[in-house]
Amino acid sequence: MKHLSLDDIKIPKPDFTDSKLPKTQIVANWLIEWTKHLLEHGMADFGDFIPSKEMLARYLNVSSATIQNSIRIVKNLGFFCSKQSLGTFIQDFNSKDINKDDIIRGSIAECKIKKIIIDNNIALESQIPTVAKLSRITDISKNTIRMALVNLSHKGYLEKIQLKGNKHSWIYKKEFILTKEELLHGIEEEDFTLTHQLIDKIKAYLKKTYKPGDKIHSNLAFSRMFEVSIKTINDAMKVLSSKKLILPRRGRYGTIYLGISEKKEFITQERKKPALAQNYSYSWQKTLGHLKKHIIENYEIGDKIAPIRELAQILNVSPNTIRRALSDLFINGYLVSKRGKQGGIFIIEKPEVETDSYRWLALNPKAIEFNN
Numbered sequence: 143m144k145h146l147s148l149d150d151i152k153i154p155k156p157d158f159t160d161s162k163l164p165k166t167q168i169v170a171n172w173l174i175e176w177t178k179h180l181l182e183h184g185m186a187d188f189g190d191f192i193p194s195k196e197m198l199a200r201y202l203n204v205s206s207a208t209i210q211n212s213i214r215i216v217k218n219l220g221f222f223c224s225k226q227s228l229g230t231f232i233q234d235f236n237s238k239d240i241n242k243d244d245i246i247r248g249s250i251a252e253c254k255i256k257k258i259i260i261d262n263n264i265a266l267e268s269q270i271p272t273v274a275k276l277s278r279i280t281d282i283s284k285n286t287i288r289m290a291l292v293n294l295s296h297k298g299y300l301e302k303i304q305l306k307g308n309k310h311s312w313i314y315k316k317e318f319i320l321t322k323e324e325l326l327h328g329i330e331e332e333d334f335t336l337t338h339q340l341i342d343k344i345k346a347y348l349k350k351t352y353k354p355g356d357k358i359h360s361n362l363a364f365s366r367m368f369e370v371s372i373k374t375i376n377d378a379m380k381v382l383s384s385k386k387l388i389l390p391r392r393g394r395y396g397t398i399y400l401g402i403s404e405k406k407e408f409i410t411q412e413r414k415k416p417a418l419a420q421n422y423s424y425s426w427q428k429t430l431g432h433l434k435k436h437i438i439e440n441y442e443i444g445d446k447i448a449p450i451r452e453l454a455q456i457l458n459v460s461p462n463t464i465r466r467a468l469s470d471l472f473i474n475g476y477l478v479s480k481r482g483k484q485g486g487i488f489i490i491e492k493p494e495v496e497t498d499s500y501r502w503l504a505l506n507p508k509a510i511e512f513n514n
Contacts, residue, residue, distance in 0.1 A: 143189045145229075148201050150186070153179050155202060164302070165204060167292050169212035172202075177221055177232055188234040192222070211289060218293055251290035254280045256299075259314055269311045270300070281462070340370060340378045345387065354401030358388065361397075362455055372451070429459050430467040434493040437476075446486040447477075 156172040158165055173192075180186035192198070195209045202209070213230055216222045223233040255276060264270055273291070277284045291312055294300045301315045344364065352358055361379060365372045379397070382388045390397045436456065441447055450468070454461045468487065471477045476493045480486060 143191070143231075144186075145191045146180070146186060146193060148193055148197060150180065151176060151201070152183075152185070163295075164292060166208055166211045166215065167296060169202060169204060169208060170215040170292075170296070173212060173216050174219070174221055177216075181232070186232060188232055191229045191231045194229065214289060215293055215296065218289075219296075251280065251282050251286050252294055254282065255287070255290055255294065256318060264314050266314055266317065268314055270314055272311070278462075340368060340374060341381055343368060344378055344382065348387070348399050349401075352399040352401075354399060356399050357396045358399050360455075360458075429457060429463050430470055432457050433464070433467045433471070437489060438492055441489050443489050443492060446488050449486075 153176050156168045158168055195206050199206045199209045213222060217224065221232065222230050224230045258279060259270060273284050273287050276287045291300060295302055298316045299318055301313045302310055303313055304310050348358065361372060361375045365375045379388065383390055387400055388397050389400055437447065450461050450464050454464045468477065471493060476489065476491050478488050478490050480488060
């Protein structure tokens with residue numbers, strides 16, 4: 143095992159002028175070509191570390207972010223692996239013993255995009271949904287979706303088409319099928335996942351503890367009860383919701399248990415309630431007011447506010463709703479974001495809040511519990 147240097151680069155630098163591919167993909171292709179060249183000529187071996195992101199960024203005259211995203215693509219293809227505090231090294235991409243963790247994490251978004259294309263019967267040469275829409279559907283960040291689209295483009299399944307200005311679209315170019323291995327990544331075969339085992343436990347607990355129509359614990363409470371991550375609970379609850387065993391509702395209404403025999407009748411009754419209809423129309427604008435009030439009551443100018451997921455739990459809304467409300471506060475100059483170990487979201491000016499938001503937080507049990 144050794145650390146490679148820039149002197150070990152014996153191939154030409156990538157050409158960014160004669161390619162329609164994104165710069166990130168061009169660099170990724172170049173890194174793969176360089177890796178293969180090193181191995182074929184005996185200049186490197188599996189386990190050798192490549193130069194740092196900063197060194198590669200200066201050498202190729204691109205940003206560190208471009209290098210980081212390019213390395214992520216190459217990792218998802220199995221050529222590289224990273225170790226914290228050590229760096230990125232070449233791994234044996236032909237080995238059956240390869241650790242698939244990084245590949246699985248990076249390919250979940252690809253699998254979900256593939257499934258959306260299949261489920262919606264999108265024809266070849268047709269445009270697929272936008273990055274923003276794919277992000278909403280899959281509940282995956284836009285940046286991860288963009289990386290997945292680039293990877294699918296690299297594999298020939300998609301093609302990026304430039305539109306007017308900086309706009310572009312993605313075109314479905316090559317047919318594919320979801321393999322069993324891809325299904326095991328959590329697309330639709332939950333029977334093979336740990337989430338499914340958790341689903342059985344939750345179903346048994348709900349049946350034993352609640353009657354149809356009862357409001358159940360929050361996802362956070364279930365996370366602590368079963369000693370699993372909140373993400374695993376969220377995934378399990380999505381499956382239970384799709385099977386019509388529970389009915390998720392936002393705000394103070396919470397999630398209710400539908401049971402089995404009486405679920406259809408109960409759903410019909412619930413949909414007739416004006417309160418439920420109002421709850422489903424719950425908008426980010428309301429959350430914005432509640433968030434402003436929470437900031438006024440709990441922070442001072444210069445303070446770092448709680449992370450997005452913690453704010454979502456405090457206000458009992460989704461993280462995406464919190465992100466949308468925060469973006470408004472950023473635009474209007476109330477907050478600023480800083481990167482790095484000491485980074486986060488900081489208050490630079492106290493926001494103004496409407497009277498209704500004071501009333502909501504005064505009556506919201508979640509807010510009362512937090513403030514106490």
